[in-house]
Amino acid sequence: xxxxxxxxxxxxxxxxxxxxxxxxxxxxxxxxxxxxxxxxxxxxxxxxxxxxxxxxxxxxxxxxxxxxxxxxxxxxxxxxxxxxxxxxxxxxxxxxxxxxxxxxxxxxxxxxxxxxxxxxxxxxxxxxxxxxxxxxxxxxxxxxxxxxxxxxxxxxxxxxxxxxxxxxxxxxxxxxxxxxxxxxxxxxxxxxxxxxxxxxxxxxxxxxxxxxxxxxxxxxxxxxxxxxxxxxxxxxxxxxxxxxxxxxxxxxxxxxxxxxxxxxxxxxxxxxxxxxxxxxxxxxxxxxxxxxxxxxxxxxxxxxxxx
Numbered sequence: 001x002x003x004x005x006x007x008x009x010x011x012x013x014x015x016x017x018x019x020x021x022x023x024x025x026x027x028x029x030x031x032x033x034x035x036x037x038x039x040x041x042x043x044x045x046x047x048x049x050x051x052x053x054x055x056x057x058x059x060x061x062x063x064x065x066x067x068x069x070x071x072x073x074x075x076x077x078x079x080x081x082x083x084x085x086x087x088x089x090x091x092x093x094x095x096x097x098x099x100x101x102x103x104x105x106x107x108x109x110x111x112x113x114x115x116x117x118x119x120x121x122x123x124x125x126x127x128x129x130x131x132x133x134x135x136x137x138x139x140x141x142x143x144x145x146x147x148x149x150x151x152x153x154x155x156x157x158x159x160x161x162x163x164x165x166x167x168x169x170x171x172x173x174x175x176x177x178x179x180x181x182x183x184x185x186x187x188x189x190x191x192x193x194x195x196x197x198x199x200x201x202x203x204x205x206x207x208x209x210x211x212x213x214x215x216x217x218x219x220x221x222x223x224x225x226x227x228x229x230x231x232x233x234x235x236x237x238x239x240x241x242x243x244x245x246x247x248x249x250x251x252x253x254x255x256x257x258x259x260x261x262x263x264x265x266x267x268x269x270x271x272x273x274x275x276x277x278x279x280x281x282x283x284x285x286x287x288x289x290x291x292x293x294x295x296x297x298x299x300x301x302x303x304x305x306x307x
Contacts, residue, residue, distance in 0.1 A: 002100040002155035003071040004043045007284070007307070008184060008211045013277050014284025015307055016073065016186070016213065017296050018045045019065075021056035027064050033293040034070055040297045042307055043100055045186070045286065048075035052112025059089050063096050073157070074098055079106030082122035083131055083142040090132065094152030102157045102186065103128040103177075125158050126176045132156055133181035158182040160212065161234035162190060162199035171206050178210045185210055186286040188234040189217035191241060193275060200281065213284040214276050218269040218292065218299060221261045222246040241268065266295055270302035277305065 007014040017037055019030055037044060044065055048058040062072035074093050076086055090101065105124040109117040123131060131142055132154060139151040158177040164170040174185065190196045196214060203212065217235075219225050222245035225237035245261045252260035273285050287296050300306070 002043070004073070004100055004184065005155040007042045011283075012042075012307065013305060014211075014213060015041045015300065015305060016043045016045050016284070016286045017041045017293060018047060018286065018288040018290075019061070019293055020047045020050055020291070021058065021061040023053075023055050025056060027056070027061055030061060031064060031068055034065055034068060036294055036297055038068075038070055040300055040307065041287075042284075043071040043073050045073040045102060046075055048077045048104070048106070049080065049112075050107075052079065052107040052109045052114075052117075054112070054114050057089075059093055062093060062098050066096055066098055071100065072098055073100045073102050075102045075104060076128055077104045077106030078121050078123045078125065078128055079109070079119050080117075082120055083127075086123065086128060087131065087135070087142050090154070091147075091152065094154075099153070100155045100157070101132070102159065103132075103182070104159055126173070126180045129156055129158065129177060129180035129182055136181075155183055156181050157184040157186060159188065160185050161188040162196055163188070163192075163234050163236045167199065167202060171202055171208070174203065174210075175206060175208050178208055182210060185212045187212060187215040189215045189228075189232075189288060190272070191217075191235075191237045193272065193279075193281065195236070196276075197281060211283045213286045214272075214282040216269050216272060216285050216287045216299075218287070218289055218295060219245060219261075219265040220292070221249065221265075244268075262292075266299055267302065270299045273299065273303040273305060277303070 004014055046058040046061045049055050058075045062074050065072040103125040109119050135151050136153050140146050160174050161170055222242045225242050228235040229237050248260040248264045276282050289296055
């Protein structure tokens with residue numbers, strides 16, 4: 001059974017991290033960072049060509065992480081594969097003991113680094129979840145053909161963007177995902193806990209009962225925050241936080257000390273995680289360190305989170 005599933009069902013504060021495969025075939029850097037995450041997180045979410053940028057496959061790195069003793073989460077986007085190819089990857093994942101997935105629709109190739117690539121979008125995130133749930137229930141593939149042996153079962157998840165207008169559309173899509181079989185949800189990066197609290201209240205009013213893990217992005221600089229505000233849908237870094245990061249950069253220049261904004265970003269992420277747990281806002285967090293996965297153990301230590 002999925003370690004993440006066990007944690008959420010047993011009332012533990014669940015923690016996942018995120019990791020991108022390389023733009024190449026050497027996984028050594030990812031595996032080195034992953035070794036630091038062992039016994040620190042319940043699972044590692046492996047991105048599937050995030051932002052429509054070509055990388056090695058999520059499945060490839062998931063297999064390596066599984067063999068290294070970590071719990072991988074296979075990301076599945078509908079952008080690049082039709083339902084046959086998606087199901088083929090899922091069955092292959094099951095053969096390696098990978099039993100946790102995250103379904104996404106995926107950004108359009110036009111925003112990525114291979115702009116001539118043709119999008120597929122045979123299924124969106126809801127369609128992927130429905131197909132997997134149907135396979136689990138019937139033991140049949142997407143064409144209605146029986147699988148050899150029993151169907152694999154997965155702990156299926158999806159994503160949600162709390163900072164979205166109109167919010168009713170996001171709530172409705174979340175309902176569809178839950179009804180299609182999503183048993184956990186990870187949010188886009190959250191920087192304002194009041195916004196998260198308001199969103200969760202609306203989810204509760206809508207009668208949607210699914211564990212929602214808050215997305216945490218440790219900022220490295222004010223410039224990173226401003227770029228995300230301008231270019232990443234659903235991201236809203238408060239101006240006060242940006243000013244604190246700018247002040248840290250100014251202090252670093254004055255003292256000749258590098259990396260003060262990144263250090264502050266770690267502190268802010270840890271404070272946010274600690275508050276989420278103390279206030280029982282969410283049953284867990286998903287940390288998106290964006291290439292700085294080695295900082296995740298320190299963030300968790302500062303937040304006093306131990307799994």
